[in-house]
Amino acid sequence: MEIICIGNELLIGKTLNTNAQWLAKRATAAGFTVKRITVVEDDVAAIASVIRESLQRKPKFIITTGGLGPTFDDKTLEGIAEALNRKLEINEKALEMIKEKYEAYAKTGKIEKVELTPARVKMAKLPENSKPLPNPIGTAPGVILEVDETVLIALPGVPSEMEAICEGSVVPLLREKAGDVTFYEASIYVSGIMESTLAPFIDKTMHDNPHVYIKSHPKGGEKEPHIELHFSTTAKSSKIAKDRVGKALVQLSELVKKEGGKVILTQKLAKQ
């Protein structure tokens, strides 16, 4: 799985990329491994290039965020169409979804009349052989299409809309495609021992528990050693996953304690 975030606001540091984190968390929980997140500018050629590169790596899913709205700087669908060498064409189902939205806005008095201006029709111009995904919150529908073995999904950049389309249409699909796979993670917090001293203990524990990935996250630098040790695994059942993580967690905790380190199982320290 790859995530592609489109938007100059991310590249000038104006906006924090919370969408990427939200999507990565959901995809991981559904049993997928996110291999890459790419942020690219609002430019058709740049978007097309990132999509093409990603397709070459043959991920099961590519999810894009941003660039589906009515303004000129919303260029995602044009970029995808260019990458796939497909035409952009008005999708009748998408146009119907958009029309219904503006009819509802007109009823509440937000707009005077339902007029399908070029800017509004733009949101219904999808690459050939795409399907729109209903947007329960905003106007621009999401888009789903297939390219060989990859499912490509385009979601809006407004977080509430991205999340609503994802929960409604994408997460169920991810769960179905992932099959019986569970991701499990847990952390311990260690103090009184330096990260460089821990290194060989982590190596040993990972060697003895080959399915568990352990990553150390130093907090506050080596001067005040306080390290989060994060354990994670993906397994066919949550019992297997929990047992695996539990075994590795106990082994590493014992090694830390023997060296005089203090182990805290709650997340209290992390919130300091």
Add this chain to the structure above:
Amino acid sequence: MEIICIGNELLIGKTLNTNAQWLAKRATAAGFTVKRITVVEDDVAAIASVIRESLQRKPKFIITTGGLGPTFDDKTLEGIAEALNRKLEINEKALEMIKEKYEAYAKTGKIEKVELTPARVKMAKLPENSKPLPNPIGTAPGVILEVDETVLIALPGVPSEMEAICEGSVVPLLREKAGDVTFYEASIYVSGIMESTLAPFIDKTMHDNPHVYIKSHPKGGEKEPHIELHFSTTAKSSKIAKDRVGKALVQLSELVKKEGGKVILTQKLAKQ
């Protein structure tokens, strides 16, 4: 300029990528255009691949974050070395920096004796023809090297350390290389008008002000139209930049008001 963030914690959604935003903001303020941000896993081949792809696009700078520490999962320098086909070798200056750090830790009683274990020496193993950058806060030095026309800088993933090395060693270099270039940005907040109605006004204003980039950021969806219009430009002096943005801002504000929209110049709405 490209930013590459290395760390599984970013790909599982455990950690929000604040480093990318911080770096993007600094680089933009220094006059650079960040063209791409890539997040990649803690894997030597994957890191090497991302570095190689980035170098092919010939950016002036590549800045990486993460993966410089003492543990096995810190693989950035190995990835860079593989990408550049350079050997990793103990850099005497880096080793000296690291030794001084542990001597200081020993004085404060954090460790019993200064022992340069393999995990500690690892942080001094840099790709050939690199220079270490002093880390005022943590232990692992940053790394700087040149590949053809690209300057490649590797910074740690712990935000406080990344920021300290960047402020001390990287920002001055960026300012020097950027020359006389200023980035300027301003926003207005618009309500009572839909994004799709605004679209042609933005087109017209950008057409009349070709050096100003205007991006609309809908907040709260089209149902409760409240849109941030963000203006930005890069120019040779801050006066030119401000004048340009000011002219575009006034023009678009007038167009919005004529259509019955409300324009707010302060950032109050954005903080709601």
